[in-house]
Amino acid sequence: MTLIGPIKFAIDLLAVLLLALGIKGLSKVRSAREANRLAAIAMLLAAFGVLMNSQGTIGISIHSWVWIISGTLIGGLLGAITAKKVPMTAMPEIVALFNGCGGMSSLLVALGVALFPSSEGSDGVVSELVRNFSIVVSLFVGAITFSGSIVAMAKLQGWLLTPSWTQSKSRHFFNILCAVLALIGGIYLSIDGQNGLFLLVVASSFLGIGVTLPIGGADMPVVISLLNSYSGVAAAAAGFVVGSQLLIVAGAMVGAAGLILTQVMCDGMNRSLVSVLFGGALGASSVTGGGGGEYKNITSCSPEECALTLEAAERVVIVPGYGLAVAQAQHTLREVTRVLESADIEVTYAIHPVAGRMPGHMNVLLAEADVPYEQLKEMDVINPEFPATDVVLVLGANDVVNPQAKNDQTSPLYGMPVLDVQEARTVFVVKRGMSAGYSGIKNDLFDLQNTSMVFGDAKKVLGDLLVELKELGVGSKG
């Protein structure tokens, strides 16, 4: 019986070690899958540790077991089904959904402890003020994480549009009001542990909505990553509430790692976190300064002409972007490239660090469509190869192929790493219309002599292209 304490301690240490190794391993391609499993095992161990320790010391009643098992089964089963069913293109919104639920969980724990203070969290070792404060933090961050993540998911799914009032200054007043109300609720709650609870939860929830709602689709991954970091903070706060060191370590690790990842994502997009959070959607503020102007020399062409040019090419580079992911055209794209490859045309894919709906998402989508891993080239590798390329096919990408980032010092894009597609002999840009990318900036590429626009939805254009290529007899070797 006296052994239980030390064993629990050992299990906790092991779990923390495995979690750290897991996060570390997840950042390397070779070890990522094992690392993910390692982290899962660590979580299992940690849960086992809690159950074993409680059973051995205070005992777990039958009641508790019933509620533990039902919660586990329902949540786990729904999670497993969701994970199996969700299409790869919906990855950003599913991460947001999972993340929101994590925040909700921390919120509920704090709510439970706040409503029924008799359930002493950690045998009285945490003084009352500290515990109340932990409850406040857990409620505040948990509520923001939940409401923010759900809004992010709904916006990415297209269930929610961006209301126009959120683009005006009034949203700042709304958010400040929510923050002030949450602060008042929080102060009340930390002093007496009862009052202010409702105010705090409602105001923080509205704050989460108010902050996330104005943000445009392309910036959303940064927000999800940030909310992911918050859910770590919420977990750490819940750790203070119930007095679990393990929870504090794990929450802090995820919170900090999430912050770094958010920063890495921002760098890739040449955006600062501040401008993502306060700049509003679609760079409404960024059209100031350089980068404006009218298009003078747009050439548009049909899928048929595009097919003719492709047929004559030897080296083709595909530049997939956000538009391809939104149109879910990765499988059609793969069919087109199969036809080209069977005609001995060399096909590679240029992957910009932030291609897709979130960084790294494009690699996942193309992997799903059976594109061989070694055909995916990162920006630094592919850029010197563009001058030797016959045809570049830009599919729903915009800002990442804008030469302004290199040439025009006055452009807001200046300094962002871009793909030098204009160096190629011919560039086709498949795009739905002439609207600007999410930066709201004119793309000089479209005006160039060697660029032709193919207007239409990426999936439809690729489908037409496939038909044309087949009619031309490309790839059907006789």
Added chain:
Amino acid sequence: MSFFSEALWVLLLGSLLGLELIGKVPPTLHTPLMSGANAISGITMLAALTLIIQSGDNLPLLIIGSISLGFALFNVIGGFLVTDRMLAMFSRKKTLK
């Protein structure tokens, strides 16, 4: 206050560790890493478990704890499985070659 001061050290060191753990991440892995880290943030399930265990016969508290546990496990199990699904596609491509 001893738990509190210890816990603050733990918080500080855990945060520093998290900052150091991921320095250079290849862009390919941003999405899986985010998803994996997200699954780990479901560790708050331990808090939900503790809440249920300590709530005795308090039915509303048991229910709150159980719902909280359900949300956390939805996050954990869904998160790990979906991350594995993504990573499986990378490794399949590699072994095929």
